[in-house]
Amino acid sequence: xxxxxxxxxxxxxxxxxxxxxxxxxxxxxxxxxxxxxxxxxxxxxxxxxxxxxxxxxxxxxxxxxxxxxxxxxxxxxxxxxxxxxxxxxxxxxxxxxxxxxxxxxxxxxxxxxxxxxxxxxxxxxxxxxxxxxxxxxxxxxxxxxxxxxxxxxxxxxxxxxxxxxxxxxxxxxxxxxxxxxxxxxxxxxxxxxxxxxxxxxxxxxxxxxxxxxxxxxxxxxxxxxxxxxxxxxxxxxxxxxxxxxxxxxxxxxxxxxxxxxxxxxxxxxxxxxxxxxxxxxxxxxxxxxxxxxxxxxxxxxxxxxxxxxxxxxxxxxxxxxxxxxxxxxxxxxxxxxxxxxxxxxxxxxxxxxxxxxxxxxxxxxxxxxxxxxxxxxxxxxxxxxxxxxxxxxxxxxxxxxxx
Ligand SMILES: *Cc1c(COP(=O)(O)O)cnc(C)c1O
Numbered sequence: 001x002x003x004x005x006x007x008x009x010x011x012x013x014x015x016x017x018x019x020x021x022x023x024x025x026x027x028x029x030x031x032x033x034x035x036x037x038x039x040x041x042x043x044x045x046x047x048x049x050x051x052x053x054x055x056x057x058x059x060x061x062x063x064x065x066x067x068x069x070x071x072x073x074x075x076x077x078x079x080x081x082x083x084x085x086x087x088x089x090x091x092x093x094x095x096x097x098x099x100x101x102x103x104x105x106x107x108x109x110x111x112x113x114x115x116x117x118x119x120x121x122x123x124x125x126x127x128x129x130x131x132x133x134x135x136x137x138x139x140x141x142x143x144x145x146x147x148x149x150x151x152x153x154x155x156x157x158x159x160x161x162x163x164x165x166x167x168x169x170x171x172x173x174x175x176x177x178x179x180x181x182x183x184x185x186x187x188x189x190x191x192x193x194x195x196x197x198x199x200x201x202x203x204x205x206x207x208x209x210x211x212x213x214x215x216x217x218x219x220x221x222x223x224x225x226x227x228x229x230x231x232x233x234x235x236x237x238x239x240x241x242x243x244x245x246x247x248x249x250x251x252x253x254x255x256x257x258x259x260x261x262x263x264x265x266x267x268x269x270x271x272x273x274x275x276x277x278x279x280x281x282x283x284x285x286x287x288x289x290x291x292x293x294x295x296x297x298x299x300x301x302x303x304x305x306x307x308x309x310x311x312x313x314x315x316x317x318x319x320x321x322x323x324x325x326x327x328x329x330x331x332x333x334x335x336x337x338x339x340x341x342x343x344x345x346x347x348x349x350x351x352x353x354x355x356x357x358x359x360x361x362x363x364x365x366x367x368x369x370x371x372x373x374x375x376x377x378x379x380x381x382x383x384x385x386x387x388x389x390x391x392x393x394x395x396x397x398x399x400x401x402x403x
């Protein structure tokens with residue numbers, strides 16, 4: 001690389017990543033093949049539109065790449081292409097979610113989503129996000145009693161508020177989600193059910209968490225978390241009108257767009273221009289990698305590592321919210337031991353352990369200096385860490401925080 005300034009910065013970041021222990025729950029390390037695909041000439045190409053229907057010439061190879069990503073995405077999640085379509089063009093998870101609302105929720109309509117403070121994502125209707133400015137959030141949280149989702153409570157909220165869409169799938173919720181119950185919640189309001197599996201799509205692909213596709217109308221995901229692909233997003237949508245919904249009546253001869261058709265239009269031309277084809281090429285690589293026995297083993301190890309790390313911290317007196325985890329992530333209440341989330345994360349960072357501060361359910365502190373830490377093991381498991389390493393790590397974290 002001729003640009004030495006950038007070259008040095010890239011080298012410095014590579015070195016930084018190698019030198020730290022990374023417990024950021026939303027991060028991972030992609031394979032060399034994924035990295036290689038990202039740095040290719042596909043980044044030069046404009047490909048507005050979809051395979052076979054582009055607004056630019058010269059897309060014969062690009063079409064094959066996008067179709068490959070589509071086929072692999074459907075195969076990985078065991079979907080019948082007659083029943084489900086997938087859009088692999090969203091630039092990331094947030095635009096994927098916005099594209100869904102744009103397609104399915106009328107302006108000013110209601111999005112029922114978990115509040116950010118309880119583990120939801122900004123794009124589930126939070127006021128600082130587009131999703132909360134153009135639509136109205138019907139917030140829900142976890143139960144104060146056990147910090148888990150109380151599905152009966154959600155049913156009550158849905159019946160009362162009649163949201164247009166119900167969103168499940170979270171950024172900081174360590175437990176498995178009961179998608180059947182979430183379907184009942186959506187049905188109680190006649191709403192669509194959107195599953196945002198950004199954090200857990202890798203765990204679902206690896207068979208560690210149940211598949212949401214039986215119950216969901218729409219499934220969105222990022223591609224760079226446990227799934228271990230390049231940064232990006234995908235939207236899966238039914239090739240019909242939603243679970244249990246009939247085709248809307250129209251004047252004779254007019255076909256009604258299915259959910260998938262509506263999503264396609266919403267992504268392009270609705271909110272994006274050209275897709276990032278280098279990202280999509282890298283995604284195709286990652287999807288094949290995820291469709292393997294070794295990836296399944298990886299996800300098993302992620303769960304083992306998270307359970308070990310959280311269990312060992314618990315043994316050393318740290319409160320883990322909801323009492324534990326069934327996934328790649330857990331929340332630790334440090335305020336109970338007299339530390340703020342910010343202090344705790346800064347102390348760990350000084351010792352080369354990267355985490356993020358996070359609110360815990362019913363937090364009494366501000367999100368800028370909350371009571372908790374969010375820890376995840378997806379990245380370190382990619383680097384080959386096992387249970388014994390987690391025990392040693394828990395010991396180190398405990399020592400640093402109690403110093
Ligand atoms: C990470 C995440 C997103 C958004 O992803 P970006 O790629 O950062 O825009 C959306 N939903 C959930 C639940 C997430 O955890």
